Amino acid sequence: MKVLVINAGSSSLKYQLYNMQNESVLASGSVERIGMDSSIVTQEVPGKDETRDVSEILDHVTAIKRVVDMLVHPQYGVLERIEEIQAVGHRVVHGGEVFKQSVLVTDEVKLEIRRLFDLAPLHNPAHMMGITAVETNLPGVPQVVVFDTAFHQSMPKESYLYPIPTVLYRRHKIRRYGFHGTSHHYVSDQAAAYLEQPLESLKMITCHIGNGASCTAIKDGKSFDTSMGLTPLEGLMMGTRSGDLDPAIVPFTMNKEELLLSEVNSMLNKHSGLMAISGISSDMREIVEAMEEGDKNAKLAFDMYTYRLRKYIGAYAAAMNGLDVLVFTAGVGENSTHVRAAACQGLTFLGLELDEERNKVRSRQTRRISTDASKITVLVVPTNEELLIARDTFSIVEDMKG
Amino acid sequence: MKVRTVGVVGMGTMGQGIAEMLAFKGLEVLAIEKTQEKLQQALRMIENSLDKQIEKWALTQTEKKLVLNRIHPISEYAQLAECELVIETISEDLETKIEVIAEIDKHLSPSVILASNTSTLSLTELASASSHPERVIGMHFIHPVFKIDLVEIVRGLKTSDETFQRTKHFIEETIDKKGIMVYESPGFVTTRLICLHINEALHVLEEGVATAEDIDSAMRIGYSFQHGPFEMADRFGLDSVLAALEIMFRDYGELKYRPSIVLKKMVRAGQLGVKTGVGFFNYNEDGERI
Secondary structure (H helix, E strand, O other), rough: OOOOOOEEEEOOOEEEEEEEOEEEEEEEEEOOOEEEEEEEEEEOOOOOOOEEEEEOOHHHHHHHOOOHHHOOOOOOOOOOOOEEEEEEEEEOOOOOOOOOEEEEOOOOHHHHHHHHOOOOOOOOOHHHHHHHHHHOOOOOOEEEEEEOOOOHOOOOEEEEEEEEOHHHHHHHHHHHOOOOOOHHHHHHHHHHHHHHHOOOHHEEEEEEOOEEEEEEEEEEOOEEOOOOOOOOOOOOOOOOOOOOOOOOOOHHHHHHHHHHHHHHHHHHHHHOOHHHHHHOOOOOHHHHHHHOOOOOOHHHHHHHHHHHHHHHHHHHHHOOOOOOOEEEEHHHHHHHHHHHHHHOOOOOHOOOOEHHHHHOOOOOOOOOOOOOOOOOOEEEEEOOHHHHHHHHHHHHHHHHOO | OOOOOOEEOOOHHHHHHHHHHHOOOOOEEEEEEOOHHHHHHHHHHHHHHHHHHHHHOOOOOOHHHHHHEEEEEOOOOOHHHHHHEEEEEEOOOHHHHHHHHHHHHHHHHOEEEEOOOOOOOHHHHHOOOOHHHHHHHEEEOOOOOOOOOEEEEEEOOOOOHHHHHHHHHHHHOOOOEEEEEEEEOOOOOHHHHHHHHHHHHHHHHHHOOEEEEEEEHHHHHHOOOOOOOOHHHHHHHHHHHHHHHHHHHHHHOOOHHOOOHHHHHHHHHHOEEHHHHOOOOEOOOOOEEE
């Protein structure tokens, strides 16, 4: 079966076409600047040159049409007929409390995703446009939605509730949802498979550290706690996001600087984190470079970033009363030897021993970076959210066929 | 028809604010002024305003670039033909406005909405300058456009329901502001109520009941206004407040709109508020109270 995976944003979308017989990527690409007269469609087919096409794409319906055209293009395409696409899987950021796993798209499911617009105003409406656009272009093809929040729905109440008046939870569903669920789910499965042990038997912490960053404590094979909350602002320090802070800072700053809600929101989401402290960049590679050249602010940003990461790892080890496996994934987690080393340095009291040589190895494979004697196994596991979306889509559509 | 490109005719304070806000919301803006110098000056002012917002953390450098790239200066009215909506926001003078509207009208297909950002003039009269008066409507934005999420949608006598519905949809769905419907009437709702509020405060001051500072505190703290009536007047510009009161006094003929003597004196003395640094209170270049 061939499965098309789509991640639709408000003015862009990314796609991958999978052949599920061997889980290989037949083609991948993106549409940028949707809504403009010079939109760009880029497609990559393994072993071939990248194809680029600039044209007017005013909405998601046209965007998906261009993607399909590209996939069946006699010269650049990989399919002979549109009908070869037998299922489509979508990434959806917010599944609220309703969606605890991936589901087939039905009218009810669409209605529910709409109800969640409030909780993810920047993302869910765009995902919905992607779903509708596929319906228009590929009528009758089953679609599956995979939620970023679904994996964390297993959290117990003591993890997901905030100690504020409970009426806020009842009225507005204000609680911890967590994000990057697809990634935490995927890498924890991969880690258990690599170690040849059942996931249920392992106490694991997965650190998804990219532009956004979150830590998840995984116990009995399920998400037990995670650092992002109602929105992806909570938890770790990130590229431009503050992560945890005293909530009183918000009204205090608004008052002192006469800020509007939108301004303080933008300050915490776009002007904080590594960017704010270093004054140089939100990109960890540039921070490390500047630090090595002796920049003090870059060093401070790096130290704060890794200190806060270490605190979360420590907290989750305590939350689970133990830790067997620590996993690093995503852009920074997979590539920054410095961040991994600094985060692990202060965890020796847990019996964690990092193998410096193994940590320095660059690879796109799952690998162990702790010593053989270490009480805690530390792994680097490349994440692959698209593959998990393709797998979920494939299995749900197979089941449906009965 | 979804609005993607908007023409802004007249790039004074309001035109700048409107163009900046539209571009921030992701729309393409075609901007036109009487002269190229004025247009370039307006674009510099928009850049300044964006820089100030970066200081307040409301924007990033990347976002600023995106916003500026969406504002395209043009020199001919004919270039407005590609817009789905044109907003006229030249200075508040009936005859000039009628001339400009007649000129814009020639280049637009009948389905394009032609909006005027007038706060006091008769929409019906302005619409008569168009060969399709049914597509003419009022869109009264409030300064600072970026921050104030309210627009008065003004219906002239001949404005069609379709024009109104499409305008309301644009205000509420595309630029995400609250649109209230008002029928043509001097000062509509906002200008009429707020100018009376300011004028009455001036009477209270004249009568020696309380100081300007204390009257402002009373309304700010007592009734949750962001600014009291005097600081508000300073921020609007005392000349604008006076002009609005005079138009309403003339059109309604009621004494309550008669501008206070203190206001007239201050305008004559050139103490216009924030823009001159002195009004009821003193202000620095950034418009902050000193």
